[in-house]
Amino acid sequence: MRAPDMNAGVAAGDVLLAVENVSLRFGGVKAITDVSFDIRKGEIRAIIGPNGAGKTSMLNVINGFYHPQEGRITFKGKTRSRMRPHEAARQGIARTFQNVALFKGMTTLDNIMAGRTLKMKRGFFWQMLRHGPALAEEIEHRRVVEEIIDFLEIEAIRKVPVGRLPYGLQKRVELGRALAMEPDLLLLDEPMAGMNLEEKEDMCRFILDVNSQFGTTIALIEHDMGVVMDLSDRVVVLEYGRKIADGVPDEVKKNQAVIDAYLGVPH
Amino acid sequence: MFYREAGQFKTNYAADMAVFPILQDKIGIAIILALALVVIPLVGNAFFLSVVMIPFLVFALASIGLNLLTGYTGLLSLGTAGFMGVGAFACYKLTTIFPEVNIIVWIFASGLFSAAVGVFFGLPSLRIKGFYLAVATLAAQFFLQWCFIRIPWLYNYNVSGAIEVPTRTLFGIPVTGPNASPEMRYYVVLGLVILLTWIASNLVHGRIGRSWMAVRDMDIAAELMGIKLLPTKLLAFAVSSFYCGVAGALMVFLWYGGAEPEVFSINQSFLILFMVIIGGLGSLIGSFFGAALIYILPIVLRGAPSLVGLDIGAATVEHLTFMIVGALIIVFLIVEPHGLARLWQTGKQKLRVWPFPY
Ligand SMILES: Nc1ncnc2c1ncn2[C@@H]1O[C@H](COP(=O)(O)OP(=O)(O)OP(=O)(O)O)[C@@H](O)[C@H]1O
Ligand SMILES: [Mg+2]
Numbered sequence: 001m002r003a004p005d006m007n008a009g010v011a012a013g014d015v016l017l018a019v020e021n022v023s024l025r026f027g028g029v030k031a032i033t034d035v036s037f038d039i040r041k042g043e044i045r046a047i048i049g050p051n052g053a054g055k056t057s058m059l060n061v062i063n064g065f066y067h068p069q070e071g072r073i074t075f076k077g078k079t080r081s082r083m084r085p086h087e088a089a090r091q092g093i094a095r096t097f098q099n100v101a102l103f104k105g106m107t108t109l110d111n112i113m114a115g116r117t118l119k120m121k122r123g124f125f126w127q128m129l130r131h132g133p134a135l136a137e138e139i140e141h142r143r144v145v146e147e148i149i150d151f152l153e154i155e156a157i158r159k160v161p162v163g164r165l166p167y168g169l170q171k172r173v174e175l176g177r178a179l180a181m182e183p184d185l186l187l188l189d190e191p192m193a194g195m196n197l198e199e200k201e202d203m204c205r206f207i208l209d210v211n212s213q214f215g216t217t218i219a220l221i222e223h224d225m226g227v228v229m230d231l232s233d234r235v236v237v238l239e240y241g242r243k244i245a246d247g248v249p250d251e252v253k254k255n256q257a258v259i260d261a262y263l264g265v266p267h
Numbered sequence: 268m269f270y271r272e273a274g275q276f277k278t279n280y281a282a283d284m285a286v287f288p289i290l291q292d293k294i295g296i297a298i299i300l301a302l303a304l305v306v307i308p309l310v311g312n313a314f315f316l317s318v319v320m321i322p323f324l325v326f327a328l329a330s331i332g333l334n335l336l337t338g339y340t341g342l343l344s345l346g347t348a349g350f351m352g353v354g355a356f357a358c359y360k361l362t363t364i365f366p367e368v369n370i371i372v373w374i375f376a377s378g379l380f381s382a383a384v385g386v387f388f389g390l391p392s393l394r395i396k397g398f399y400l401a402v403a404t405l406a407a408q409f410f411l412q413w414c415f416i417r418i419p420w421l422y423n424y425n426v427s428g429a430i431e432v433p434t435r436t437l438f439g440i441p442v443t444g445p446n447a448s449p450e451m452r453y454y455v456v457l458g459l460v461i462l463l464t465w466i467a468s469n470l471v472h473g474r475i476g477r478s479w480m481a482v483r484d485m486d487i488a489a490e491l492m493g494i495k496l497l498p499t500k501l502l503a504f505a506v507s508s509f510y511c512g513v514a515g516a517l518m519v520f521l522w523y524g525g526a527e528p529e530v531f532s533i534n535q536s537f538l539i540l541f542m543v544i545i546g547g548l549g550s551l552i553g554s555f556f557g558a559a560l561i562y563i564l565p566i567v568l569r570g571a572p573s574l575v576g577l578d579i580g581a582a583t584v585e586h587l588t589f590m591i592v593g594a595l596i597i598v599f600l601i602v603e604p605h606g607l608a609r610l611w612q613t614g615k616q617k618l619r620v621w622p623f624p625y
Contacts, residue, residue: 063491065487084490085487085490085491086490086491086493086494086495088491089490089491089492089493090493094491095491097488101485101487101488102484102485102488103480103481103483103484103485103488103489104484104485105480105483105484105549106477106480106481106484110477110480113477114477114478114481114489114492114494115492117474117477117478117481117492117493117494118492118493120474122474124475124502127469127470127473127474127475128466128469128470129469130469130472130473134473135281135284138284138473138474139279139280139281139284142280142284143280146280177492181492181493
């Protein structure tokens with residue numbers, strides 16, 4: 001796996017993604033109200049907040065599943081208001097889901113290979129033959145996928161249909177599938193939810209390694225405060241769809257609004 | 268003891284990615300091919316070839332077609348017979364208008380016609396799924412069958428209202444029409460089925476097959492991998508209908524030798540859907556198992572009483588056959604809802620670790 005293209009137009013530390021005044025409504029439900037924040041290249045950015053705060057909705061806006069009624073998203077210097085998920089993928093945004101969204105009937109290997117789809121160029125004719133260039137391409141990508149499999153330590157389950165795997169491993173495979181896309185921005189929606197302590201520690205290690213080895217920028221939703229404080233460079237806090245705090249973990253921890261939100265002070 | 272990969276280490280990815288990574292599987296395939304190509308034509312009589320083998324291969328091909336759509340891409344279709352009909356009628360018109368062009372060329376071309384029609388009727392699949400899509404394909408089935416009956420141009424205004432297959436030759440030997448020998452017809456069908464099965468296997472084991480299965484298993488995640496849903500689904504419709512169209516052309520030209528539009532009725536669609544389900548959704552080998560069970564088993568059952576010397580009336584045999592096949596299908600589905608292909612897999616897995624239980 002090679003590090004993402006450093007010439008993507010954004011240098012480390014610059015703003016990779018900017019969310020400006022985004023509002024999202026579902027009929028009468030205001031999921032997100034006038035939220036702005038940015039993600040800098042190379043950082044791990046945590047998004048936290050109580051249940052129903054609009055965190056998942058925010059990720060869905062970023063990768064084009066939801067189209068906000070107001071506001072703008074700027075990614076790698078390009079501003080857009082609407083984008084389809086497959087275009088987001090093309091531009092280098094990958095993600096994992098809060099409730100694992102793997103291809104259940106496919107093996108671990110095929111799931112991660114599916115993450116390479118965009119990078120595979122051989123057309124229908126060569127695919128029919130599965131020889132020559134198509135086979136060479138398949139092998140080339142298989143090599144990358146095997147590196148990811150080694151990295152995530154899931155060699156033993158390579159050929160197991162993912163539907164049969166325990167939850168913790170499924171989350172790991174899903175991370176592998178996202179990594180296979182070699183994204184510039186990786187969105188992780190509660191990657192450690194429902195895991196035991198050991199699995200959580202492994203996952204933390206993987207996230208830190210992805211960030212440091214490949215320089216991948218990561219946006220992370222997580223409920224475990226300890227994890228958030230350890231991993232993230234900066235934290236944005238949402239509550240009832242609004243941003244209530246934004247800053248480095250130590251600042252945010254001391255912020256009165258955040259403490260109130262988590263302790264449930266009545267409004 | 269005999270079927271396992273111990274000692275067969277793969278030293279490169281190409282070997283590990285082969286469709287049959289285990290040596291014994293390769294030998295098995297070689298044996299099946301030898302049987303089909305050499306032994307069956309030598310041993311089998313004309314009846315066996317034209318009543319058992321040719322229809323079995325045609326159904327297997329149609330099942331592969333439907334399996335690519337329903338088993339691999341998760342799009343339920345009840346229009347199979349309609350798409351087969353498009354292939355058959357397209358082939359009839361093409362060879363009528365351009366009789367000098369080789370019939371094999373027209374068989375492939377009729378698959379393309381069917382693919383185009385399939386893509387058209389696949390358009391709703393972007394918005395609707397599951398039973399609703401099945402209903403949309405059902406509409407295609409009825410509409411196409413209506414065309415086959417109501418547009419006399421399609422059957423060349425024959426008074427019979429049916430396709431009457433003309434004689435066409437390959438290297439001077441007749442392959443279609445009344446003078447074509449069963450051996451010749453068998454070889455042509457077999458050749459096409461082997462070729463198209465190989466292509467289907469290549470497709471499902473590569474990028475395209477993975478995109479189909481990704482759309483089947485979790486379409487939102489597939490879209491996030493950069494897989495565009497509509498083109499992927501339409502490609503599945505196109506390839507699937509191509510296979511069904513070729514199967515339809517083969518059915519009329521190399522099996523029936525002529526066909527009324529009723530051949531392409533909804534019953535045929537259901538028959539092929541049964542083959543796919545019983546054989547195993549998302550399995551190419553399962554398509555062969557399914558076609559064998561549903562088509563060949565009744566023939567065996569019908570022939571069995573006279574072989575054993577029992578004297579039972581033809582009507583009774585027919586009823587018994589229906590009952591036995593029906594009961595078997597239900598038993599199979601209860602024992603193994605994933606079809607014969609899964610039974611086959613489990614059997615191979617048991618063999619691999621034999622004599623240990625796991
Ligand atoms: N597709 C939708 N249709 C209607 N309402 C929605 C939809 N998606 C989210 N919402 C609403 O938007 C609000 C924010 O939901 P969201 O899933 O973003 O919260 P979250 O912060 O991810 O919560 P959790 O921690 O429980 O995952 C909730 O009130 C939710 O009911
Ligand atoms: Mg959420």
